[in-house]
Amino acid sequence: MHDITLDPLLLGNLTGKTAVLTGGAGGIGTAIAKLLLEHGANVVVADLEHTRPIVETMIVDLPELVIANAGVMERTPVLDMDQIDEHGNLEESHEFCKVIDINVKGTMNCLRHAIFSMKGNQPCYPDGSRGAVVLVSSISGYFGGTGVSGYITSKHAVTGMLRGSQLVASQYDIRVNAVAPFVTPTAMAGGFSEAWQAKGLPINTTEGVATVVLTLAVNPAEKGSCYIVSGPILREVEHTQKLLLTEWLGEDLTRVFRDANEFFESQGGVSIAKVSLHQWPGGPPSLTRSTTLEQMFYRQPGSERPSKELIESTARAIASNAITLMTKACLSGLPHEVFPRLFIAGIIQYRQTQQNDPMVAKNIMLGTD
The missing domain is CATH 3.40.50.720 (NAD(P)-binding Rossmann-like Domain)
Incomplete structure (x- = not known):
C-alpha cells in the first residue's frame, strides 16, 4: 500500500x-x-x-x-x-x-x-x-x-x-x-x-x-x-496494484503478465494490422436483375408467401444492418459475388427471430444473381 x-x-x-x-x-x-x-x-x-x-x-x-x-x-x-x-x-x-x-x-x-x-x-x-x-x-x-x-x-x-x-x-x-x-x-x-x-x-x-x-x-x-x-x-493505486498482482492473480498468471509486458515493451506495443477494404475488380459489380423482398422470400425452397407485415419488418431489418453486413464481408475478404447471398441469408435468419418489427421501408430493392 x-x-x-x-x-x-x-x-x-x-x-x-x-x-x-x-x-x-x-x-x-x-x-x-x-x-x-x-x-x-x-x-x-x-x-x-x-x-x-x-x-x-x-x-x-x-x-x-x-x-x-x-x-x-x-x-x-x-x-x-x-x-x-x-x-x-x-x-x-x-x-x-x-x-x-x-x-x-x-x-x-x-x-x-x-x-x-x-x-x-x-x-x-x-x-x-x-x-x-x-x-x-x-x-x-x-x-x-x-x-x-x-x-x-x-x-x-x-x-x-x-x-x-x-x-x-x-x-x-x-x-x-x-x-x-x-x-x-x-x-x-x-x-x-x-x-x-x-x-x-x-x-x-x-x-x-x-x-x-x-x-x-x-x-x-x-x-x-x-x-x-x-x-x-x-x-x-496503479503501482500498488502491480505490487499485489501475485496475491491477486497467483504466481503463475502474474509471471505470464510480466513476461507479456516485457514482450510488448520490446515490440513497442501491439502492432495494429492495417486492413484494406475489399477492392472491386474492375469496379462495382453490375447486378443482373433486381427482385423485391417478397420475391426473395417466395423463391426460398419450402417458404410460404410472406405477409405484408413480415416483408415490411424485414425491410427495416435489412436497411438498418446492411452497412454492417457489407463492412464485415469486405473486411473478411469475401468476393463480391457472395454479397447477394448474404442478404438472402440475413432475410431468412431475421424471419426466424423477429416477427413484430414496425415498418420503415416498403420497397427496398436488392440485387441477386
Whole structure:
C-alpha cells in the first residue's frame, strides 16, 4: 500500500508554466484554476463543448501542463427499462451518449492534443520531461457501487487511457498521471454529499483535490500513477496494484503478465494490422436483375408467401444492418459475388427471430444473381 505525503514545495514548479484546464467552470476545476494562479502559472480555462475549439487551439500553442477535468454524470438512469418508444422498443440512452462524448471522447481528445503539442517542447521540468498531463478520473474508475452505470463506464475508460498512454507518452518524455477523487461536494454530487458527511464518512474539499492534482502534475517522480483521494486519506493505486498482482492473480498468471509486458515493451506495443477494404475488380459489380423482398422470400425452397407485415419488418431489418453486413464481408475478404447471398441469408435468419418489427421501408430493392 502506497501512502502519499504531499510535498508543498513541489507547487513551486508551477511558476511560469502555462496550464490548459478543461472543465474549469465550477467545482474542482475552479479550485484548480485558482491554485494555478496563486502559484504563478498562466492559465487557459475552458468548459465542455462550448469552448472545445478554443481548448484545442490553446493546447497546440501553449502546452506545458494539461488537466483534463471536464466531466458529467447522467441525469436519468442509463439502464432504465422504461425508456421505450411508441412501438414498445427500448430507446437508445441519449444520456449515456452525452456522458461518453464528454467523459471519454473529450478526455481522449484532450490527451491526444496535449501529447501532440508537448512532444515538440524543450524540457521544462526538473526531470527533463517536456510536459505533464493529469486526467481527473473518479473512484468510479476503479469501483462501481454507486449504480450510475454510464458514469462508471466512462471513468473506467479514463483508467484505460492512463494505462494505455504510457508507452507513447514516455517516448516523448511526457508524464501522464491521474487523480481519482471520492465524494466531493460539487454540483455533480448533488445533495447526497451532505448525507454522506452526516454519516461521518470522509469527504473531500475541492481545494484539497486541486492540491493533489497539481502536486501530482509537477512531481517529477510520478509517471503512470493514480492517486485516490478520500478526505485526508491519499493512496496511490496503479503501482500498488502491480505490487499485489501475485496475491491477486497467483504466481503463475502474474509471471505470464510480466513476461507479456516485457514482450510488448520490446515490440513497442501491439502492432495494429492495417486492413484494406475489399477492392472491386474492375469496379462495382453490375447486378443482373433486381427482385423485391417478397420475391426473395417466395423463391426460398419450402417458404410460404410472406405477409405484408413480415416483408415490411424485414425491410427495416435489412436497411438498418446492411452497412454492417457489407463492412464485415469486405473486411473478411469475401468476393463480391457472395454479397447477394448474404442478404438472402440475413432475410431468412431475421424471419426466424423477429416477427413484430414496425415498418420503415416498403420497397427496398436488392440485387441477386
